[in-house]
Amino acid sequence: MxxxxxxxxxxxxxxxxxxxxxxxxxxxxxxxxxxxxxxxxxxxxxxxxxxxxxxxxxxxxxxxxxxxxxxxxxxxxxxxxxxxxxxxxxxxxxxxxxxxxxxxxxxxxxxxxxxxxxxxxxxxxxxxxxxxxxxxxRPFSDVLAEKADPFGMLSTTKVVSLLDERKYEDAISFLNGKYEKGVSINVVRPDAEGHARSASFFDLARDYALSAKEPMTAETA
Known part of the structure; x- marks a missing residue:
């Protein structure tokens, strides 16, 4: 044929x-x-x-x-x-x-x-x-942790699931240790001066986790 x-x-x-x-x-x-x-x-x-x-x-x-x-x-x-x-x-x-x-x-x-x-x-x-x-x-982050992901296709999902479950320390730990192997989303956003800048989701997620973590830390202090 x-x-x-x-x-x-x-x-x-x-x-x-x-x-x-x-x-x-x-x-x-x-x-x-x-x-x-x-x-x-x-x-x-x-x-x-x-x-x-x-x-x-x-x-x-x-x-x-x-x-x-x-x-x-x-x-x-x-x-x-x-x-x-x-x-x-x-x-x-x-x-x-x-x-x-x-x-x-x-x-x-x-x-x-x-x-x-x-x-x-x-x-x-x-x-x-x-x-x-x-x-x-069980928590969705636990389901994801068991999935083989050699190419990092689920990296963004893993980070967001930890943030969604308010596991900010775990998200920060993941971002500090593994995210460089993941598939990143890059977005263009204006900086403080209004200029377009490319930003990685992983960097934005770390900022989000740190910001969300502060009120929780204050509550437990």
Missing amino acids: GIREDDRQRKAYGKAWEAGLRPAIKGRGWRKYWSSISRQDGPWFICAECVLLWPTRRLQFLLQAKPMTLDPLLWKIIGAKDNETEPLSFRKWGAFICEAPTLAESIVDCGAPEQMASDFVQFAMSERSSILRELSS
Whole structure:
């Protein structure tokens, strides 16, 4: 099979799969965006994504979750509070977000696109129930601490989760020791003289943690 024909088949399969996704989620509380579906469950943002592994004709189902409070705190720190008005899917696909960890995964062979779309939704619904039970039993920062993250993709999420839980000392310790290995968000902000300056989220987060820590220190003094 030629490259062009293989690419045509890949695109056709992906299009047919997405076409089957919308009726599969109807009335079930999910919202579709591209090859993903998302929802808010109380204090949690839940997102399921399907990745087409075409050379092997397989599908990778992923389920991710994070507290709804994380992204607004990130946006507050970097000065992007207008992002709070964006649709729910922005918390998965938008710029300047806390990456959600993958908490469940399944890889299956490609079958009929409509059936695979239905299977994907069933995966999301089934795994969502068990994950919500786990998430409600302990701090989210503990969940993140157990996730392997060799490239630092979850560094921002780890920092924000500690700040969200008011674990300011732990956040400062993380920032002082590990953040240089993480993936940083850089934002442009005006300085005291009104000139545009690039600032790292990690530096802004340290300032936030130090500022938030002072009242707590005074209360316990």
